[in-house]
Amino acid sequence: MHPALSILVFTVTSGFGYGLMTLLIVSQLLGGSPFDNPNAYLTALLLAFVLMSIGLLSSTFHLANPKNAWRAFSRFRTSWLSREGVLALLYYPIALAYVTALWLNDWQTTAAAYALGGLCVVLGFVLTHCTAMIYASLKTFPQWHTRLVPFGFSLFFVYSGVLAYALAVVADGGSPHAAVWISGCVLAFIGLLFKLSYFSFVGEPSKTTINTATTFTEATVRLFDTGHSAENFLQKEFVYVVGPKTKALARKITLALAFVLPLVLSALQLSRDSSSLSLAVFAVLCGYFGLLLERWLFFIEAKHVVRRFYGEQH
Amino acid sequence: MKLGLLIDLDTCVGCHGCATACKQWNTSGTIGPLSDSNPYGKDPDGAWLNRIRTYEVGDAPGSKTVHFPMSCLHCENADCVTVCPTGASYKREEDGIVLVDQDKCMGCNLCAWACPYGARELDRDQGVMKKCTLCVDRIYDQNLPEEERQPACVLTCPTSSRLFGDFDDPQSEVSIKARERGGRDLMPELGYEPTNKYLPPREKATVEMFEVDSSGDGFSLKGWVNKMIAR
Numbered sequence: 001m002h003p004a005l006s007i008l009v010f011t012v013t014s015g016f017g018y019g020l021m022t023l024l025i026v027s028q029l030l031g032g033s034p035f036d037n038p039n040a041y042l043t044a045l046l047l048a049f050v051l052m053s054i055g056l057l058s059s060t061f062h063l064a065n066p067k068n069a070w071r072a073f074s075r076f077r078t079s080w081l082s083r084e085g086v087l088a089l090l091y092y093p094i095a096l097a098y099v100t101a102l103w104l105n106d107w108q109t110t111a112a113a114y115a116l117g118g119l120c121v122v123l124g125f126v127l128t129h130c131t132a133m134i135y136a137s138l139k140t141f142p143q144w145h146t147r148l149v150p151f152g153f154s155l156f157f158v159y160s161g162v163l164a165y166a167l168a169v170v171a172d173g174g175s176p177h178a179a180v181w182i183s184g185c186v187l188a189f190i191g192l193l194f195k196l197s198y199f200s201f202v203g204e205p206s207k208t209t210i211n212t213a214t215t216f217t218e219a220t221v222r223l224f225d226t227g228h229s230a231e232n233f234l235q236k237e238f239v240y241v242v243g244p245k246t247k248a249l250a251r252k253i254t255l256a257l258a259f260v261l262p263l264v265l266s267a268l269q270l271s272r273d274s275s276s277l278s279l280a281v282f283a284v285l286c287g288y289f290g291l292l293l294e295r296w297l298f299f300i301e302a303k304h305v306v307r308r309f310y311g312e313q314h
Numbered sequence: 315m316k317l318g319l320l321i322d323l324d325t326c327v328g329c330h331g332c333a334t335a336c337k338q339w340n341t342s343g344t345i346g347p348l349s350d351s352n353p354y355g356k357d358p359d360g361a362w363l364n365r366i367r368t369y370e371v372g373d374a375p376g377s378k379t380v381h382f383p384m385s386c387l388h389c390e391n392a393d394c395v396t397v398c399p400t401g402a403s404y405k406r407e408e409d410g411i412v413l414v415d416q417d418k419c420m421g422c423n424l425c426a427w428a429c430p431y432g433a434r435e436l437d438r439d440q441g442v443m444k445k446c447t448l449c450v451d452r453i454y455d456q457n458l459p460e461e462e463r464q465p466a467c468v469l470t471c472p473t474s475s476r477l478f479g480d481f482d483d484p485q486s487e488v489s490i491k492a493r494e495r496g497g498r499d500l501m502p503e504l505g506y507e508p509t510n511k512y513l514p515p516r517e518k519a520t521v522e523m524f525e526v527d528s529s530g531d532g533f534s535l536k537g538w539v540n541k542m543i544a545r
Contacts, residue, residue: 063420064438065420071420074399078397081422082399085399134424139504212501214380214382216380220373224369228365237426309431
């Protein structure tokens with residue numbers, strides 16, 4: 001599958017944005033913000049808004065006809081993409097209402113803040129699930145048509161939120177609760193195990209073969225001619241092939257950058273008396289680019305079944 | 315009604331006439347134009363609604379060359395319609411034809427991702443998705459003589475390997491032929507329930523093979539002439 005850069009940036013960046021927002025809300029609701037003053041908390045919330053918006057804007061860059069993008073809010077009853085769009089749009093006013101509720105009550109967590117903040121947290125998870133289901137609902141990609149995909153998206157959404165939240169607190173001069181570093185370590189470890197099991201799942205053969213595609217199930221079938229001299233839309237979009245060596249290298253770098261390094265860095269933070277800013281920045285950079293590479297692999301390793309018609313046996 | 319095509323893999327000769335007729339009709343039809351990029355260059359590309367690929371089936375000496383035309387199969391369970399966020403893709407109640415409203419499409423490609431048969435192609439110039447319409451702007455045109463109210467690909471096929479008709483009517487030509495010759499679905503395991511059916515090639519007698527004695531390399535007039543002409 002061709003990896004469109006706009007989609008990679010969109011899913012990872014907005015994941016960090018929604019994740020950060022969720023963690024900021026949860027920490028406030030669980031007993032007050034760890035930030036020095038409301039302005040620092042507000043700045044962190046603003047940063048989450050910016051990340052979310054960069055992600056959403058970049059998602060429109062892969063549209064060939066963006067002037068009709070507003071119509072994407074209409075088919076939420078059937079289309080996961082439409083649901084994602086509707087919820088992403090709905091998220092803004094509710095998150096703003098949450099911030100307003102805090103601001104009006106002198107940054108005290110009132111019942112309204114609990115309700116609106118709780119709604120935002122739930123919405124973040126539902127929204128992430130919708131994004132994941134865009135891929136997981138496609139029967140045409142055996143590597144995507146699995147429950148592993150929504151699980152992974154939710155996991156990475158919380159994980160990137162924890163990394164970003166820790167950095168925000170450290171940047172403000174504070175030290176996050178030990179639970180933050182511990183959950184960073186635990187989530188990185190789960191992410192590592194999850195990714196390893198996904199890699200082995202991706203290697204499983206699919207039941208759709210060149211034989212079921214062409215109806216000749218009792219004979220060998222080989223592609224003789226595609227019928228055209230240059231690559232067409234289908235080949236450019238779906239028959240995007242990366243060599244096995246590059247893929248293996250990308251897998252290793254993904255695991256190291258996205259999970260192992262942040263795990264080690266979070267453990268280091270835990271062992272220190274006061275949290276280090278440079279370590280937190282490094283962890284977020286590793287996590288961001290690691291997850292970007294993870295998303296690239298997610299596309300590269302997904303093989304659309306139309307490739308059978310272009311000669312792929314299974 | 316459940317309109318669709320019955321394609322005979324036995325008689326198709328792979329002339330690409332159906333694809334060319336399709337391109338010609340539809341580039342000026344309701345979903346036209348079907349844009350091309352670099353059509354006379356080294357790497358021509360463009361939106362086609364019908365493509366013919368060729369396969370070698372079985373192993374020599376009993377192998378067959380099978381030409382395989384594919385356009386939209388107008389599935390009963392058309393996931394391309396379900397995933398569409400804008401409502402541009404739809405399947406008509408009355409005849410089962412799957413269409414794209416060109417005015418609503420935002421070109422997100424998701425329907426092409428959801429189609430296992432590669433029936434949908436993005437027109438990069440227009441920014442919208444193009445697909446087979448079953449020549450909806452021909453088959454209902456009262457101004458055409460009745461025998462011409464058929465898709466362009468069907469009308470042009472020189473070997474009559476393409477038949478158009480109503481699969482809901484058990485007495486229609488397509489239904490009878492599909493029944494008699496065992497019309498098959500592509501990728502039935504995915505559950506899309508395509509309307510278009512494919513007729514398998516008929517069993518043919520195996521060609522007898524003889525060992526050719528190529529040891530004698532003596533001079534022959536025929537061999538000498540062949541050599542000279544080839545030069």
